[in-house]
Amino acid sequence: MKVGGKSCRSIWFDDDTMTVKIIDQRWLPHEFRIVELDRRAVFATAIRDMWVRGAPLIGATAAYGIAVQMAHDPSDRSLDETWKILHQTRPTAINLRWALDEMKTLLRPVPEAGRAAAAFQRAAEICDQDVECNRLIGCHGLEIIRKIAAGKKRGEPTRILTHCNAGWLATVDWGTATSPIYHAQAAGIPLHIWVDETRPRNQGAQLTAWEMAEQRIPHQLIVDNAGGHLMQQGEVDMVIVGTDRTTAQGDVCNKIGTYLKALAAKDNNIPFYVALPSPTIDWTLGDGIREIPIEHRDEAEVTGVWGKRDDGSLARVQICPEGCRAANPAFDITPARLITGLITERGVCAASPEGLAGLFPERVITER
C-alpha cells in the first residue's frame, strides 16, 4: 500500500543490494525506518522484539530468515537449528510454524548447494502468495461492505471498527482486516474507520492510524474502552478484525481485547467479521479457550507507554506507581458463537466446523 504516496510492501528482497529489507515498525508512526536483515540472529530479534509483527508477516520474515541462513550455512544441522531458533521467537502465531515447516519440508531433499536459491525463491513465493491471499480476502470482504453501504443514504460513510493492526503492515501487503477496507475505498464507498488504540502496544494508534492516514481514509482514533459505547449509540456499522490463530471450530485468537468488542457487537446486533488467510487456521485445535496457549509479555508494556514528546524525541513514560506489578496477556479468544463470519481467500463462511470445512474440505483433520 501507500507510504508517502508510493507503493510499498512490509518486507522485500532488494535486488540492488541483494538483501532482505523490512520496515522497522517499532518507530512508526513517528519515524519511517527501513532496515536490512542480514543474519539469523537479526531475523530472530526482529520477530521477537516486534520490528515486524502480525501473523502473516512473521511467517514471511521467518521464511526469509531460513533463506539467509541457508546462504551462510546450508547444512541439515543449520536448517534444524534455524527452525528451532526462529520458532521460539513468538509462541502464539501459527503462521510462524507454518512457514518454518514449509521451508524445512521443501529444503530437506534439496542438495546443500541448491538450498539457498530454493529457499529465497520459496520465501518470495510465500510473500506473493500472502499478497494474493489478502487481495482475495479484500474482494470477498468488499461484497459485505457493499451490502451494508447500500443501506445508507448517498454519501453517508460506512463506519467500520477495527482492533489492533491487521493491516498491510501485519502482512506483506493489503492486510487482512484492512484489505476489504482498501478495496471498498477503491470501489468508491465512503468510509469512516474507528481505530482502537490497542493497548498495551498501541498498534492501532501507531500502525492502523498511520496506514489510514497514508491511504487517506477518514478515521478516528478511540481508546479500547470506547467501542462498546459507539456501538450502543449506533455509530458502528460493522467490525472487522484479524486473527493470529483460528481453530477448526471457528474460535478466533486475536490481540487482547478482541473478545470484548465481539461481545459488544453481539449485544448490539452489529456484524462482527474476522479476516483470515487460511494458514492462520490451526486444524488441529477445537476449543480455543482451552487449547490455545496465550503469550504473556513483559510487564513493562503495561506499566509504560511509548510515544513522541513535543520536542520530537521518542520516550517511554511510566503510567503507574513505582514498583507496580502488571499482568500482560497478549491475546484472547473470541468464541465462534460471537462471530458473524470468517472472510477467507476462498470466500466468506460461518465460524463453525461446517463453515470452515465447506471452504477447505481438503484440510480438515477428521481425527484429532
Add this chain to the structure above:
Amino acid sequence: MKVGGKSCRSIWFDDDTMTVKIIDQRWLPHEFRIVELDRRAVFATAIRDMWVRGAPLIGATAAYGIAVQMAHDPSDRSLDETWKILHQTRPTAINLRWALDEMKTLLRPVPEAGRAAAAFQRAAEICDQDVECNRLIGCHGLEIIRKIAAGKKRGEPTRILTHCNAGWLATVDWGTATSPIYHAQAAGIPLHIWVDETRPRNQGAQLTAWEMAEQRIPHQLIVDNAGGHLMQQGEVDMVIVGTDRTTAQGDVCNKIGTYLKALAAKDNNIPFYVALPSPTIDWTLGDGIREIPIEHRDEAEVTGVWGKRDDGSLARVQICPEGCRAANPAFDITPARLITGLITERGVCAASPEGLAGLFPERVITER
C-alpha cells in the same frame, strides 16, 4: 485511607489555615501534592480540569466552593452565579447538581451575614455524610465478598476486578467500589485486585493502583483489553465498579469501558456489582442509553498519554501520527440486565425499578 501510612481524606477544611485543601490528583501517582482552594474560579478549575474527580468528591468540592464564595460575597446574585459556574464544570456527574441544589436550598432563606458559616457547616456535613455512606457501602459489600471468599481454599485470594477509580480519591474517604475491598482487607480476607488502567486518563493506573499500594493490598495493573481474557480463564471472582449516575431502572453510567467488562462478566457468569451512594441515583431517568447525556472530552486525552520519564520528569507523549483525529466519549451505559446487584448505603438490591424502590421508597418519582 492511608497515605504514607497516615490517614487522609481527599478534601478537608484545615482548621489551622482556615482554608479548604485537596489532593491535586493530576500529579498522582508520581507526586503527592496538596493544594489550597481559595476562590470560586479555582474551585471551578479544580473540578473542570480534574484536580479532583469522582462524582461524590466533585459534589463535596462544589459544596465547599459555594461556602468559600459565600465568605467572599454572600448575596443572592453571587449564590446563583456560583451555582451556574460550578454546574457548568462537568456535565455528567449527578452529584454535582445534587450538592449545588442542596447548598442553594439551604442558603437562600439564611440572612446574608450567616450564609458563610451555614455553608461551611453544610459542606462539612456533606463530606461526613459521604464518608458514612461509603462506610455503609463497604459493610454491605463486605458480606458479598465474604460469601465468595468462603468458597475458596484457605489462603487463596478473592480476585476482584475494578475499572477506573471509584476509590477513596473519588469520594471523601473509603471510596465506593473500593470500600468493600478495604472492609474485606480489615476483615482479614486475602485479596487480589485486578486494576484496569482505564484509558484515556488512566485513573486505574494512576489512582487505584496508588491507593492499593498505599493500603498494601495485593494488586496487578492490566490494560483495559485484558479483563475479558482473565474472566475467560477463571481468574476473576467478581467485578465491582462505581458509577457517575444510575437511573431509576438501574442502568449505570460509569467510566467508558465499564459496559465491556459487564458484558464479559455476564458471558462468564461472574458477579458484576456496582457500588453507589444514593445521591448518584437520578430518579428522573429511566433508559440510561437514551436519556443520559455523555460527556465528550478533549481529543488530546486519546492521542497522548501522561506519565513519568526515567529521569523523574513528567511528560506527555503522542501515541499516534501527527494530526490524527480522535473521539473521546468519557462514559458509557451498563444496562441493568448486566448487573448482578447495586451496593448502596442501605443494602444490596437488584438493578431494577423494584430493587431500587425497595431500598429507597421515599425517593421514587411516580410520574416522569
